[in-house]
Amino acid sequence: MSDSLRRFSLPEEIRAPLEELAVPERYAAGSFLFKCGDPVRGVYLIRSGQVALSLPHTPEPPGMAGPGSALGIPASVCSRPYSLTAENREAVEVGFIPAAKFVAVLKQYPVICLAVIETLAAELNETRRQASAMLEQFTGLD
16 A cells, blocks of 8 residues: 555544445546535545545646545544645546535544544645755745
């Protein structure tokens, strides 16, 4: 699994119980799970297909998400709009969990909550590493 795909993945032992709560949804290639700034709906567990993740005003997508990935966790936990755009590069099947239901599960099952915190911490660390590398590149342009 590539680093960009691993970054958005939950461990299988955590993902399996979440999948039981998820409602199946299908999306066509070229459609969006969500766009940056959209109100939060919930968490998308990618079952099949590839999703490109992008930030506004950046030429390169920060990553791709595929089967095993979980998208929308930060927005769902914080009840804030999505901070990325998730565009389906091909037909995608997901398991969808509404934000309120996802947060309720986190409150009820500490082991799932801890795994989500670990996933978010890993994503934050990677984001900081990338920001540092970009800053180093920028400041080296003197």
